[in-house]
Amino acid sequence: MHTVAVLALDHVVAFDIATPVEAFGRARLADGRLPYRVRVCGTGGEVTASNAFTIRAPYGLDALADADTIVVPGCAEDAPPPDPAVLEALRSAAAAGTRIASICAGAFVLAATGLLDGLGATTHWIAAARLAEEFPLVDVRPDVLYVDNGQLLTSAGAAAGLDLCLHMIRRDFGSAVAADAARLSVMPLEREGGQAQFIVHAQPPVPRGSLLEPALSWIEDNLGRDLTLAAMASRTGMSERTFSRRFREQTGTTPLQWLLRARVRRAQFLLETTEYGVERIAAQAGFGSPTAFRERFKRVAGITPQAYRSSFRGTPAEVL
Structure with missing residues (x-):
């Protein structure tokens, strides 16, 4: 039986800790046997969860040494720094070959160990810039659901944490067991780690009163x-060279990159709020052809226009 240790630190996010407990705890093999033993571990008997209630951690940090997989859930932003004993226990587990995964802001704890240095990692897109600033040796990838480096894995927000748990179940016991666990969670199995976090990217701000406004x-x-x-340059009375230089100075990106993101944002709005087909959306957003629209939209958003519409199209809720 595969042992999963879920680390319960103070101010842990309740959803983040419940996700691996439920996902691994509900998994079943074809003959009905449980493939996972789930243990909640911590430095003390109880920890605060989401400032609303407490969670009991029956196992101490010594249980991490016996785990096959360790999951580090996210903690609130005002949580105290991780206990040095926690960081050392994670380093020791990694040295022994234990698989370690983080959910959401749990990437900060994992990064604090130094284990993510030189590796790709992700976290919730809201916290991605802070993770990159605090841990410059980590290759932060804010636009993906999860990153699998083999032994070390990180996921984005809470829902992406479930994606990551299902991914690990599939790695361990195959697609059939993972698909069954996904059905129990009312969750699709097919979302892949490279799929973008669904962000409508804000354009870089332009100083008020700038000629670019x-x-x-x-x-x-x-x-x-x-x-x-x-x-575009003619609207400011500048040469193309001067316009491009000023544009990059004030926005941090090129005019054509800015234009592409503006068109993707327009397409996202049309996909969410209209019945328009790809031909009409491609024309209204300025992509020219449906083929160019699909290719460039996927390059920025990480998924196809059809998949984006399926995920974000507002539909009436069903009451069962």
């Missing part, structure tokens, strides 16, 4: 047109 407003109003760098 009217140009960007004009671009937003004319996304359906064939906008060239020359056409």
